[in-house]
Amino acid sequence: MDRFADIRTAALELFTRKGYEATTMADLGAAVGMRAPSLYKHVDSKQDVLARIMTATMTELLAVHRTAVATTADPVERLRRATEAHVRYHARHRLEAFVGNREIRALVEPHRGRVLALRSEYEAAFRELVEAGVATGDFHVASVKLASYAILDLGMGVAVWYREDGEYSEDTLVWQYSEFALNIVGAATRQVEPS
Amino acid sequence: MDRFADIRTAALELFTRKGYEATTMADLGAAVGMRAPSLYKHVDSKQDVLARIMTATMTELLAVHRTAVATTADPVERLRRATEAHVRYHARHRLEAFVGNREIRALVEPHRGRVLALRSEYEAAFRELVEAGVATGDFHVASVKLASYAILDLGMGVAVWYREDGEYSEDTLVWQYSEFALNIVGAATRQVEPS
């Protein structure tokens, strides 16, 4: 079986719980049942593990975003789907998203630059989504940039506190947060009674 | 002059930029113009620096929150003021807020427990604010917890990207984000034309 997949999974958990710097190769080895030096049969370096996780994550996130907005032109629906994809990814892949957001500092060039570029691209995509809705008069915001940042930040938050076995199903969460996003841009479609 | 204040300031910048683990006592010393060992004339340990920063920050945040909601009983106004205080604090003390949010992992007991308790208290306060508005019918949310998390997350986001010399004044930001918060709980008071 692919030992690298195990290492990657263990690294996700450790990087999330202790952080990249505080995670030792011995920790990582122990988590997959081997000694630190043996890890080097599967990865180039600790930095390599982080870099692979982070680039894959950002690429994936960008991909789900593109898929989400691919099949409709309506600004409201585009933003809804993009937010759904955003929140769903941050819930379903919360460790990846968590590490991806928090450990950019630990990433070294050239990986750092690449990941930051992907992230800018992702942010720009949301900004354009909001802009489009403003242009059609569907959205009403004082600042496109602030509104899109706010929506993006919601996803990051989810990655921090969401638990698969927690109080909320992924769908409940996704649906609720999309509503929040539409509320933020002033495109509320319906009001919900308290539960 | 109080050398500790300088050290604290330098530590804030370094912990934000590189992270606690990646910051060395030599870095910190260099930032205030002394060698690493000399720092120990002013602080007990590296952990001590972090602990002092984090407890002070959480205590302060709780204090501004209490002041913000102290003088009105109207749920809408209470949430608005709490959000304003929240966002304003995260903008004005962005380094403190950033470190306070991100370095809990690096904090060791008993500080960690204390800071987490303060944070729970803060979160609970927001939850109660939303709950009160739902009770009076001013707010309309499917889940009090999700809505209050979403609002709290907005502040965290601000601490990440806000720059004092950036595009937005503190007031613009605070005002906009409070609007977002009220939108999130379905208590929108006005719509704003695009800028």
Next chain:
DNA sequence: CGTCACGGCTAATGTTCATTAGCTAACGTG
């Protein structure tokens, strides 16, 4: 049945740190 690559191990290396020891210059106080 030999052999070779794979994937593990222990031991060693060299570095980086936080922190401690112990020295000293400056300075305020009597």
Next chain:
DNA sequence: CACGTTAGCTAATGAACATTAGCCGTGACG
């Protein structure tokens, strides 16, 4: 003008860590 205290320094200490070297059992394949 002694003198102790403050706040800096260099040197030392001891631990932790990423990574490399080199060894060995196992199992696939000829």
